[in-house]
Amino acid sequence: MIEVNPQDYDIVLKIKDESDIAVSRQMAKNFAQKMNFSLADVTKIATAVSELARNIYRYAKEGYIYIREKEAGPEKAITIEILACDEGPGIENVELAVSGGYTTSERSLGLGLAGIRRLMDSFHIESEVGKGTAVIVEKRRHAY
Amino acid sequence: MKSKVVPTIKLYDYLLVPIQIELDDNTVERLQMQILHEIHENDVRGIIIDVSMVDVIDSYISFVLSETAGMAKAMGCHTVICGIQPQVALTLAQMGIRLKDIITARSLEDAIDILDELD
Amino acid sequence: MKEAIIYNLKELVEDLAASDDLKREWEDFLVNLADAFSSEDKDERIKELFKNLLDFADADALIRGIELLNSRIGGFPFIEMLKFAVEALDGIRKEKETRLRELNDILAELATPIIRIWQDILLVPLIGTLDSHRAQNMAEKLLERTASTRAKIVIVDVTGVPMIDTIVGGFLIEMFNAIKLLGSDVILTGIKPEIAHTLVKLGVDFNMVIIKRDLESALKYAIGIAPDKSDRKHGRKRGDGDEE
Structure with missing residues (x-):
């Protein structure tokens, strides 16, 4: 799985209570706002973090969300990177989970991962059954 | 019944639910029970949920809102949502x-007009 | 180095300048270059000089110049100069790219006007090719305007769009769905065969969007269903004494 050094990140959020979902969403929103993302992109980022935090809480009970600002690509675009990782049960069929409409938990739309992927510019997932799941997503800031 | 999550307003035979708090998972579920x-209790024909103060609606919140609307429908009640922020x-x-x-x-006015026409 | 260049100045200018009217420029360049060698910020100054030179000469001329200086002047830092030349060219390329991006943004802005054409009706005539960046930018602006004007109907006219790819088509469908979430209706008009093809392949829901053949019928329809504000307040059935 992915090695993480918390010191490399601007924000580290521990997810273990239901209320941590709303807190992480709020923290992500504030951070994206400070990075000067457009209001629409701030909302998309906050929503994606909300989904990631919920997945951790639902399936793994606890885990971490790491957020940082970085420069990406040859044009060095200002980018927000979000890493969500847990040591939960892992996902058996990653492809199916990402394609949308799939859920192992009741009372959800099953759009979690697919929705996150649509909201962000890049999406990467690693998961191993019995070991855990790591999701890395990025969104570039566009100049308008 | 436990304390209300959101103070509501009865208007004609509609129930106005202005959401002005952060919706975490627990709150949104309690809100569902409260609305039902x-x-x-109040013989409501239509619910108007005003979300103009809500700045993040994720898949779970929208799922519970839709689910609530489905339950309300089963009780003979329409659900209208207004004030969704553009972003x-x-x-x-x-x-x-x-x-x-x-x-x-x-x-809100539009919501009332729509409910009026649904009779 | 400085002395060597100044000493051979006349000769060098003669060989470098392709025509008489360029002699002045080359002379200035060589004098400044000679001067730059002994300055503190040598690297920056030389790069700047190369950049300025490229205003009147092309890259070939610059390279020929560097080669000539190398053959005439002992100890000329050939590799270093070539490196500066590459960097100067790269700098120019980057400036051009930035300019192009700015122009594209301006073009996108100009090509996507949002017109409040009637009470409660917005008209968005899309012109030109849409890319995903422009489509997203437009979606944000249009949603903002729809919410702030509380328009009942948004007419999107794609007569001026030659074709769309599946990514942009997907953005458009998302934009229509988002407008519906604001409680407004979308009328789509001016669809060419290519666009119809893409939209249907993508699974556009024609219950979400009202389709009209041309702008005229779209407008007629929109005006027909747009609520007339003067009527609205009488509409309240339970309004006791609500006369105005």
Whole structure:
């Protein structure tokens, strides 16, 4: 799985209570706002973090969300990177989970991962059954 | 019944639910129960949920809202949502979320007009 | 180095300048270059000089110049100069790219007007090719305007769009769904065969969007269903004494 050094990140959020979902969403929103993302992109980022935090809480009970600002690509675009990782049960069929409409938990739309992927510019997932799941997503800031 | 999550307003035979708090998972579930009880107790024909103060609606919140609307429908009650912020609308649309069983309105006035016409 | 260049100045200018009217420029360049060698910020100054030179000469001329200086002047830092030349060219390329991006943004802005054409009706005539960046930018602006004007109907006219790819088509459908979430209706008009093809392949829901053949019928329809504000307040059935 992915090695993480918390010191490399601007924000580290521990997810273990239901209320941590709303807190992480709020923290992500504030951070994206400070990075000067457009209001629409701030909302998309906050929503994606909300989904990631919920997945951790639902399936793994606890885990971490790491957020940082970085420069990406040859044009060095200002980018927000979000890493969500847990040591939960892992996902058996990653492809199916990402394609949308799939859920192992009741009372959800099953759009979690697919929705996150649509909201962000890049999406990467690693998961191993019995070991855990790591999701890395990025969104570039566009100049308008 | 336990304390209300959101103070509501009875207007004609509609129930106005202005959401002005951060919606975490627990709150949104308690809100669902509260709305259903209020429909039952107050003989409500339509619910108007005003989300103009809500700046993040994710898949779970929208799911519970749709689910609530479905339950309200089973009790003979329409659900209208108004005040969705433009950036929230874009986010929901991009995630591919549809608010099943919910009618969307441009404003509170529009919501009342729509419910009036549904008789 | 400085002395060597100044000493051979006349001769060098003669060989470098392709025509008489360029002699002045080359002379200035060589004098400044000679001067730059002994300055503190040598690297920056030389790069700047190369950049300025490229205003009147092309890259070939610059390279020929560097080669000539190398053959005439002992100890000329050939590799270093070539490196500066490459960097100067890269700098120019980057400036051009930035300019192009700015122009594209301006073009996108100009090509996507949002017109409040009637009470409660917005008209968005899309012109030109849409890319995903422009489509997203437009979606944000249009949603903002729809919410702030509380328009009942948004007419999107794609007569001026030659074709769309599936990514942009997907953005458009998302934009229509988002407008519906605001409680407004979307009328789509001016669809050419290519666009119809893409939209249907993508699974556009024609219950979400009202389709009209041309702008005229779209407008007629929109005006027909747009609520007339003067009527609205009488509409309240339970309004006791609500006369105005």
